[in-house]
Amino acid sequence: MDHRRLGRSGLNVSEITYGNWLTHGELxxxxxxxxxxxxxxxxxxxxxxxxxxxxFGAAEEVLGEALRPVRRSSVEIATKVCLPTGDGPNDQGLSRKHIMESCHASLRRLGTDYVDLYQAHRFDERTALDETLIAFDDLVRQGKVLYLGVSEWTAPQIQAALDLGEGLGLRSRIVANQPQYNMLWRVIEPEVLPLCRSAGIGQMVFQPLAQGVLTGKYLPGRPPPQGSRASSAGRAPRFIRRVLGETLLERIQQLRPLADEAGLSMAQLAIAWTLRQEGVNSAIIGATRPEQVTENAAAAGVRLSDDLVVKIDAILGDLVDRDPAKTAQMMAVKAGWSREEA
Known part of the structure; x- marks a missing residue:
């Protein structure tokens, strides 16, 4: 497994990050x-x-249990705060109260004294940015958080945080961004990526497989295979069906010969594609079976040729979304956002 420096920070992360959204405690x-x-x-x-x-906290508990036998300094643990964790008026957002209480609760569930990376899960339009940044900085000063990051923030929001943090004289700064990014969803390319490159902010991208669609297991004209996320219970089908469509599935099947030519599985091709982007330091994978982890982790260190990337772009064509406004539409914390939507 290769490792990369997270932006301009001193933290090294594995090229493949293991994430447990919609899996541990649910699927x-x-x-x-x-x-x-x-x-x-x-x-x-x-x-x-x-x-x-x-x-609702179970994912952190399972991860903490699994990592308990491992030497703490040998792993990097990242968690997030912002989305609803309860039904109370202060159980969501980036207020000082919610950040402090959520951090302490995460540390208890994870069974650790600190997290390596603490991320603002979304931007909170209802809380003053200086309150958020000062609360994060205090956690860093207390040694409970080592590095700070954001997830699904727009370029102007990231820039505002950088400018304000400098003006406040804070010791800590944002070093990581966690956006959705894959062959089909490239909305960070026009604005977020250039800003983060110049500011030394690394990308830890999620959904490199587009909820499993880029693995090629969803076939046009056929129902989702048994055991897949699209056929499961819970919230997973709601997320994945947003990206399913006959034309899309037909185009993805055209990628299979390219993967075969490169000696890769479809999943490995998709993950390696994200890792080739300058500024992307790690791709976050999820899994329901150990063999999926092993297969996907093998994408680390793979270098795709420029010719192969050109062929991928030609196949996907107008199905690729590059509209930077889509980040703003997806990420803002809205009043009344329920726990089920998180």
Missing amino acids: VGRDSALACIRAALDAGISTFDTADVYA
Whole structure:
């Protein structure tokens, strides 16, 4: 497993990060979750991503249990705060109260004294940015958080945080961004990526497989295969069906010969594609079975030729979304955002 420096920070992260959104505590039980994390460790993955809202805290608990036998300094644990963790008026957002309480709760669930990376899960339009940044900075000063990041923030929001942090004289600064990014969803390319490159902010991208669509297992004209996310219970089908469509599925099948030519699985091709982008330091994968972890982790270190990338772009063509406004539409914390939507 190769490692990369996270932006201009001193933190090294594995090229593949193991994440447990929509899996641990929801799609898979405890034993399967523990087996997946062991497979990640066996594959050399050292970076693990979760959030307080995943499975309403159960995901952090499972991850903490799985990593307990591991030397703490040998892994990097990232978690997030912002989305609703309860029904109270202060159980969401980026207020000082919610940040402090959520951080302490995450540390308890994870069974650790600190997290390597603490991320603002979304931008909070209802809380003053200086209140958020000062609360994060205090957690860094207390040693409970080592590095700070954001997720699904727009370029202007990231720039505002950088400018304000400098003006306030804060010791800590944003070093990581966690956006959705894959062959089909490239909305960070026009604005977010250029800003982050110049500011030294690294990208830890999620959904490199577009909810499994880029694995090629969803075939045009056929129902979702049994055991897939689209056929499961819970919230997973709601997320994945947003990206399913006959034309899209037909085009994705045209990528299969390219993967075969490169000696890769479809999943490995998609993950390696994200890792080739300048500024992307790690791709976050999820899994319901250990063998998926092993397969996807093998994308680390793969370098795709420019000719292959050109062929991929020609196949996907007008199905690729590059509109930077889509980030703003997806990410803002709205009044009344329920726990089920998180």
